[in-house]
Amino acid sequence: MIKELILEEILQIISGRLVQRGSTGAINHITTDSRKIISGKDSLYIALEGSKYNGHDFVSAVYQEGIRYFILKEGHLPQEEFPDATILAVSDTVAALQALARWNRQLFGGPVLAIAGSNGKTIVKEWLGQVLGTIHSVAKSPKSYNSQIGVPLSIFGMEAYHKVAILEAGISKAGEMEKLEHMIAPTLGIFTNLGTAHDEGFSDRDEKLKEKLLLFRQSRLIIYRKDQVDIARVLEDTFPAEKLVSWSSSPGAHYTLSVKKDGNRTKILLMQPDLSLNSFETDFSDEASLENLRHVIVGALTLGMPVRDIQEGIRGLKPLEMRLSVKQGLYNSTIIDDTYNNDVAGLEVALEFLSNQRPKRRKILILSDLPQAGDLVRVYQQVCHLIQHYQLDYIYGVGQDIRRLAAYFPQNSLVFEDTNALIQHLNPVDLENDLVLVKGARKYGFESIVNHLQERIHGTTLEINLNALSHNYNFYKGKLRPGTKIMAMVKAFAYGGGSVEIANQLQQLKTDYLAVAYTDEGVLLRNNGIHLPIMVLNPDPQGFHNLLKYQLDPAVYSLEFFEKIGKFCQARDARLNIHLDMDTGMRRLGFEQDHIPALGQLIAKYPQLTINSIYTHLVGADEEVHEDFTLTQLKRFEAMSGLVKGFLNYPVLLHALNSAGILRYPEYQFDMVRLGIGLYGIEVTGLYHKSLRPISTLRTTISQIKHLAKGESIGYGRKGLMEKDGKIATIPIGYADGYDRRFSNGKGYVSVHGQRAKVIGNVCMDMCMVDITEIDARVGDEVIIYGENPSVIDLAENIGTIPYELLTSISDRVKRIYYMD
Numbered sequence: 001m002i003k004e005l006i007l008e009e010i011l012q013i014i015s016g017r018l019v020q021r022g023s024t025g026a027i028n029h030i031t032t033d034s035r036k037i038i039s040g041k042d043s044l045y046i047a048l049e050g051s052k053y054n055g056h057d058f059v060s061a062v063y064q065e066g067i068r069y070f071i072l073k074e075g076h077l078p079q080e081e082f083p084d085a086t087i088l089a090v091s092d093t094v095a096a097l098q099a100l101a102r103w104n105r106q107l108f109g110g111p112v113l114a115i116a117g118s119n120g121k122t123i124v125k126e127w128l129g130q131v132l133g134t135i136h137s138v139a140k141s142p143k144s145y146n147s148q149i150g151v152p153l154s155i156f157g158m159e160a161y162h163k164v165a166i167l168e169a170g171i172s173k174a175g176e177m178e179k180l181e182h183m184i185a186p187t188l189g190i191f192t193n194l195g196t197a198h199d200e201g202f203s204d205r206d207e208k209l210k211e212k213l214l215l216f217r218q219s220r221l222i223i224y225r226k227d228q229v230d231i232a233r234v235l236e237d238t239f240p241a242e243k244l245v246s247w248s249s250s251p252g253a254h255y256t257l258s259v260k261k262d263g264n265r266t267k268i269l270l271m272q273p274d275l276s277l278n279s280f281e282t283d284f285s286d287e288a289s290l291e292n293l294r295h296v297i298v299g300a301l302t303l304g305m306p307v308r309d310i311q312e313g314i315r316g317l318k319p320l321e322m323r324l325s326v327k328q329g330l331y332n333s334t335i336i337d338d339t340y341n342n343d344v345a346g347l348e349v350a351l352e353f354l355s356n357q358r359p360k361r362r363k364i365l366i367l368s369d370l371p372q373a374g375d376l377v378r379v380y381q382q383v384c385h386l387i388q389h390y391q392l393d394y395i396y397g398v399g400q401d402i403r404r405l406a407a408y409f410p411q412n413s414l415v416f417e418d419t420n421a422l423i424q425h426l427n428p429v430d431l432e433n434d435l436v437l438v439k440g441a442r443k444y445g446f447e448s449i450v451n452h453l454q455e456r457i458h459g460t461t462l463e464i465n466l467n468a469l470s471h472n473y474n475f476y477k478g479k480l481r482p483g484t485k486i487m488a489m490v491k492a493f494a495y496g497g498g499s500v501e502i503a504n505q506l507q508q509l510k511t512d513y514l515a516v517a518y519t520d521e522g523v524l525l526r527n528n529g530i531h532l533p534i535m536v537l538n539p540d541p542q543g544f545h546n547l548l549k550y551q552l553d554p555a556v557y558s559l560e561f562f563e564k565i566g567k568f569c570q571a572r573d574a575r576l577n578i579h580l581d582m583d584t585g586m587r588r589l590g591f592e593q594d595h596i597p598a599l600g601q602l603i604a605k606y607p608q609l610t611i612n613s614i615y616t617h618l619v620g621a622d623e624e625v626h627e628d629f630t631l632t633q634l635k636r637f638e639a640m641s642g643l644v645k646g647f648l649n650y651p652v653l654l655h656a657l658n659s660a661g662i663l664r665y666p667e668y669q670f671d672m673v674r675l676g677i678g679l680y681g682i683e684v685t686g687l688y689h690k691s692l693r694p695i696s697t698l699r700t701t702i703s704q705i706k707h708l709a710k711g712e713s714i715g716y717g718r719k720g721l722m723e724k725d726g727k728i729a730t731i732p733i734g735y736a737d738g739y740d741r742r743f744s745n746g747k748g749y750v751s752v753h754g755q756r757a758k759v760i761g762n763v764c765m766d767m768c769m770v771d772i773t774e775i776d777a778r779v780g781d782e783v784i785i786y787g788e789n790p791s792v793i794d795l796a797e798n799i800g801t802i803p804y805e806l807l808t809s810i811s812d813r814v815k816r817i818y819y820m821d
C-alpha cells in the first residue's frame with residue numbers, strides 16, 4: 001500500500017500523457033502483475049515488458065478485475081474500449097514505476113538501510129529484519145526483490161508506521177546501480193562481499209565493485225568487513241573515513257567479532273569501540289552464515305539496538321531455505337509451514353504460495369497476530385483484503401489483535417488466546433484432505449502446531465526447491481524463440497522429484513505440454529488437478545480406456561500400434577490426439593523411413609486420431625563428438641516429418657530437442673522442445689552448468705558415532721578398514737533407499753558441516769557408514785548426501801553412471817519435502 005495518490009500527482013510524477021480520463025478516485029496500490037490484484041478499484045496497473053511476457057497483453061484481464069487506472073507504453077495503447085478507465089501513456093513504463101517508487105521513498109522519514117554485495121544479501125536482509133523486528137516495525141523487501149523492478153515493488157511496501165526499512169539492491173550490468181540508488185536513497189549501507197556472480201556484465205572486479213558502491217554515494221554510514229582486504233581498500237579509497245563502519249575477526253576495525261566454536265554451539269565475541277565485551281550464541285557454524293550474522297550484528301548496533309535485544313534475536317534465526325516448506329500432514333492433509341515471522345508482505349507471499357498448490361478439500365489458514373504491526377488499523381485492513389482475495393474456507397486465529405478481524409473471517413472461524421489453547425482444541429482429523437497454511441510470528445511458537453499436524457518424518461528426506469525449478473525452466477525458455485512451446489518431461493516420478501508437485505509448479509509456469517512414460521503416471525496427474533495436455537511416451541494397450549477417460553495423448557510409434565489404437569477409437573466412436581514418433585537413429589521406438597507411405601494410409605483410415613505432433617529423439621545431443629550424427633538425425637527428421645505433413649490438412653507441431661539439444665542446436669527448435677534433465681538442475685552439455693540451480697537435496701542425519709582403533713574393520717565382508725585411529729558415523733540411508741551400492745569403499749562421499757566424509761566399508765541395505773575422523777560432528781547432525789555439494793554430476797561420475805540414474809533411483813520411502821526459497 002502506498003500513500004494515497006490522485007491523478008494530477010501521478011501525471012506530475014511520471015511526466016506522462018493523459019490519453020483517456022475516466023475514473024479519478026484515489027490510488028492506494030500499484031501493481032504490475034495481473035494475477036495479484038488484491039483491491040482493484042484503488043489500484044494502478046503498470047504494464048511492463050519482459051523477455052517472457054508483455055504486460056500490455058493483460059490490460060483487459062486487469063480491467064475485468066476492477067482496475068481503472070493504467071500506465072501503458074506509447075505505441076501499445078489498446079484497440080478495445082475500456083469505459084471509465086483512466087489511461088496514461090509514457091515512453092518507458094519501467095521508468096514510470098521507478099519514479100513512483102522514488103516518490104514513495106521520499107515520504108519515508110526513518111532510516112533506510114540498503115544491502116549490496118554478491119552473496120548473502122537476502123539472508124542478511126531477512127535476518128536483520130527478523131532481529132530488528134523483535135522490537136520495531138520493519139519494512140523489508142519480499143523474497144529477493146532486488147532488481148530494477150523488484151526494488152520499486154519493495155519500496156511500495158514502506159509505510160509511515162515502519163520504524164526502519166531494509167532493502168537489497170542487485171545488479172547484473174554496469175549502469176544499473178545508479179537507478180537503484182536514485183530510488184532507494186539509502187541512509188545506511190551494508191556491503192556483504194564480492195564474488196564472481198555476474199562477472200560477464202563487467203570489465204573487471206574493480207569495475208563491478210565500484211559500480212556496486214554507487215549505491216552508497218549519499219549514505220551516512222557504510223558497514224563492511226575489513227579483513228576482506230581488496231574490498232576494504234576500494235571502500236577506504238572511495239569514501240571519507242567518517243562514513244565507514246568496519247568489522248573484522250581480529251583487532252584493527254571498529255568492531256572486532258571473533259568466532260569461537262564449542263561443540264554444537266558457536267559463540268561470536270564482540271569487542272566494541274568503547275572496548276566493552278559481549279557474546280552472541282548461535283547454532284550456525286559454517287563460514288557463510290557466520291559472516292552474514294556478523295553483518296547483522298553490526299547493522300543492528302549501528303541502528304542503535306541494545307545488545308541484549310540483539311543477543312535474543314540472533315538466537316532464534318533459521319536458515320532461509322527452510323522458510324516456506326510443504327509437509328505431508330496427518331489424514332492426507334498438506335501443511336505449508338511458515339512459522340518464521342509474520343508481516344503483511346510475508347503473509348501475501350505465503351497466501352500466494354498456498355493458492356498455487358494443487359487444490360484439496362478446503363483452504364485453511366492458521367494465523368497469529370502480526371507483532372510490531374505499527375499501525376494496527378491499516379495493517380489489519382490489509383490482512384482482511386488478503387483473506388478475502390485468497391478465498392480461504394476457514395481460519396484459526398491466535399492472539400489478541402487478530403480477534404478484531406473475526407468479523408471478516410469465514411463462517412464459524414475461531415480465535416484462540418494462545419497457541420496451546422488452539423492445539424488443545426484442534427484435532428488433526430478435522431483437517432482431513434485440507435490444505436493448511438500455518439503462518440505465525442516466531443514468539444507464538446507455531447512449530448508446535450506443525451508438529452501436531454504433521455506426519456512424522458524419519459531420517460532421510462529429499463527436499464525439492466520449487467523456485468530453483470522455475471529458475472531452470474526460465475533459463476531454457478530464455479534460450480528459445482518467444483513462440484516455441486515447451487513440453488516438460490515429468491516421466492519417472494519427474495526424474496525422482498515427485499511428479500504431482502512438480503507438474504503443479506509447471507502448470508503455474510504455464511508450460512505447454514507434459515510428458516510421462518506410462519499411462520498410469522498420467523492418470524495420477526489428472527487425479528491431482530493437472531489439466532495441461534499430457535503425452536504418454538509408451539502407452540500400454542491395456543490402458544487404452546484410460547487414455548480416453550483421462551484425456552491423455554499417446555505417442556504412436558509403429559504401424560501395428562496405430563492400427564490397434566485406431567480400431568479401439570473407431571469401435572467406441574471416440575477421438576484421441578496422438579503424437580508420432582520418428583526413429584531417426586535411436587533405434588528404440590518409432591516409425592522408419594519406409595513405413596511412411598503405409599502411415600499415410602492409416603492416417604486416412606482413422607480420422608478419429610488427430611495428429612497433434614511429430615517428433616524424434618536425439619541420441620547424442622550432449623556430446624560434441626556426435627555432432628555429425630545429430631545433424632544427420634535432424635535432417636532425416638525434417639525429411640520424414642515433411643512427408644507425413646503431406647498427408648494432413650491441418651497444422652501439426654514438430655519437435656526434436658531435449659535439454660542438451662536446446663543448448664547445442666537451437667536452430668532446430670521447430671515448434672516445441674522437450675525439456676527434461678535440465679529442469680531438474682543438471683546441465684549435461686557442460687556449457688552452462690553455472691546457470692542452473694540444483695533442485696533437490698538429499699539429506700539425512702547421523703544415527704550413531706563410533707570411535708575405532710587402527711586396523712578395525714567396518715561393515716559386511718569386512719571391506720572397510722581403519723587406516724589409523726578415528727571415528728565413523730552411521731547414517732540411515734542404504735541401497736534400498738536408492739543410495740547406490742557402488743558408492744561403497746570410498747567411491748562415494750557425503751558432506752557433514754560442509755566437509756567431505758567418505759563412505760567406509762560396503763553400503764548396506766538401509767544404512768551406511770562414513771569416515772568422520774577429521775570432522776567435529778554429533779549424533780543428530782545433518783548429512784547432505786547430494787545437492788549443491790556433493791553434486792549429482794560428480795557423484796555419478798565417481799561410479800561410472802549418469803545423473804539420470806541417480807536422480808530416478810531414490811526410492812519411494814524417502815519423503816519428499818517441497819519448499820520455495
Ligand SMILES: *Cc1c(COP(=O)(O)O)cnc(C)c1O
Binds near residue numbers: 489537658674678
Ligand atoms: C526423457 C526424454 C526427453 C528428455 O531428455 P533430457 O535429456 O532429460 O532433456 C526428451 N524426449 C524423450 C522422447 C524422452 O524420452
